[in-house]
Amino acid sequence: MTTHYVQCTKRGLTKIPAGFPASSTEVSLDRNNISEIYSSSFVGLIYLRVIHLDHSGITTLANNSFIGLLQLKTLYLNNNELQEINRGVFNKLWNLTELHLEYNNIAYIEEGAFSALTSLSTLFLDHNLLISLPQSATNHFFWFLSNIRLGENPWSCSCDVMAEFIPMVMNRSMVISDYSDMFCKETGENANFSMKDVLVKRCTNITSEQVFEMKQFDNWPNILKILVITVAAIILTTFFIIIVICLWRPIVLFTHRKCKxxxxxxxxxxxxxxxxxxxxxxxxxxxxxxxxxxxxxxxxxxxxxxxxxxxxxxxxxxxxxxxxxxxxxxxxxxxxxxxxxxxxxxxxxxxxxxxxxxxxxxxxxxxxxxxxxxxxxxxxxxxxxxxxxxxxxxxxxxxxxxxxxxxxxxxxxxxxxxxxxxxxxxxxxxxxxxxxxxxxxxxxxxxxxxxxxxxxxxxxxxxxxxxxxxxxxxxxxx
Structure with missing residues (x-):
């Protein structure tokens, strides 16, 4: 596919400009002074696949900020001043696979904020102010990501808050690339505790059965992979047999020529x-x-x-x-x-x-x-x-x-x-x-x-x- 790149880096922009070519596939708006992304800011850019909005001092994302971008694959919102992510911000971004929200001041993510991102595989939330994640994320959403970053956040050590989150982190540690940088901090204490310490030493009410059940759920992607590989192998084998049947005579003649x-x-x-x-x-x-x-x-x-x-x-x-x-x-x-x-x-x-x-x-x-x-x-x-x-x-x-x-x-x-x-x-x-x-x-x-x-x-x-x-x-x- 042809790439139409629009370069607006370091232009001193304070808002999203209008008049982008309709054929644009990648837009760079990073390193500007855009404080707010308004609703329908990118309307009409149906071929847009990549947006760079990092390092631009953004504090607010309105609902439907990216509505209409059905082909958007990658969105960079890192290194801004975002404080919260509301439910309607990422509406209808069904094809988005990579979302960068690292290095912000995000302390709150509304329930269902990521529910529209059905194709997402990479999510970076490190270096923010998060103490917990919405329940929908820990129960379902995070299990289908292949690359996650959650480190350098002041996660809560409360066992009530961490009842769902800690088992998820323990079981998904293979895809959390900065797992070793994840610590929780008890209110009024200076010491940081690793997620394993919280599970073993502090939150004894989180049983090993809960972790095991989540591990079972965590195995579903692997089971699906095995099923896909098995079905593909059956299809390829069937195709090979059909080819052999159709080309049996040329194969025999070739063998006959080499080994009469x-x-x-x-x-x-x-x-x-x-x-x-x-x-x-x-x-x-x-x-x-x-x-x-x-x-x-x-x-x-x-x-x-x-x-x-x-x-x-x-x-x-x-x-x-x-x-x-x-x-x-x-x-x-x-x-x-x-x-x-x-x-x-x-x-x-x-x-x-x-x-x-x-x-x-x-x-x-x-x-x-x-x-x-x-x-x-x-x-x-x-x-x-x-x-x-x-x-x-x-x-x-x-x-x-x-x-x-x-x-x-x-x-x-x-x-x-x-x-x-x-x-x-x-x-x-x-x-x-x-x-x-x-x-x-x-x-x-x-x-x-x-x-x-x-x-x-x-x-x-x-x-x-x-x-x-x-x-x-x-x-x-x-």
């Missing part, structure tokens, strides 16, 4: 399958899939993939081949692109194979969006499949971590030839198993083995062209 061996997802239904994943995609996405997707999964992450141009048996129907590939793989990765949606998924046999197999296999299917879903008009059944399974976007910055997390651990490591040409062209040596599937095996670095791999690649490419020419290429599966 500890958090790889495992599913009991995986069993012993021939492949870690069966890859289904559009043949129009061949360039990306064969150059980046497959090498990343097989060479770097050591997963064993079932891909159509390499692992499909020759002569099978589309539905049977897809169904068998799915059953022989722990996962099925569906690479959904505009090409896949517009071509491959339109094949009824292919669509039927997926629709029947994934109703009860939530962990089996991994859907990867290669294009923005908003830009694709997904087929109705494909849209249902996308909505009912976890989807990973290729554009996600944590795409590979998410995919690896969903894939889980691979029980096999595929040993590939490190020859650059072989990796670039994905030419692997293969052998058929009992079911007609071609399983990748390790390749030798020798020239003879390299030639064999290249011949195998040529054979695979010929088969691939035959599949396309026979219109089986409508389903490109990796």
């Amino acid at each position: 061996c500890c958090v790889r997802k495992r599913y009991p239904e995986d069993g012993d399958k021939s492949f870690d994943a069966f890859l289904a995609y559009s043949h129009k996405d061949d360039d990306y899939v064969t150059r980046e997707f497959i090498p990343r999964l097989e060479n770097e992450l050591k997963y064993r993939l079932c891909v159509y141009y390499r692992d499909f048996p020759i002569g099978g129907t589309i539905a049977d081949t897809v169904a068998s590939s799915i059953n022989r793989s722990k996962r099925t990765i569906l690479l959904v692109s505009k090409h896949f949606n517009d071509h491959e998924w339109r094949n009824t046999a292919f669509q039927h194979s997926f629709g029947g197999l994934f109703k009860q296999k939530d962990n089996h299917l991994i859907i990867v969006l290669l294009d923005d879903a908003k830009g694709m008009k997904l087929d109705r059944q494909l849209k249902v499949l996308v909505k009912s399974h976890h989807v990973i976007s290729y554009r996600d910055m944590c795409f590979w971590e998410q995919l690896q997390y969903k894939m889980g651990s691979s029980k096999r490591s595929i040993v590939r030839n490190n020859t650059p040409d072989l990796i670039l062209n994905h030419s692997y040596t293969q052998q058929q198993d009992a079911d007609g599937y071609e399983t990748p095996v390790s390749s030798s670095a020798s020239n003879t083995e390299t030639d064999k791999c290249r011949r195998s690649l040529d054979s695979i490419n010929n088969i691939y062209e035959e599949i396309r020419s026979s219109k089986l290429s409508d389903i490109s599966l990796v």
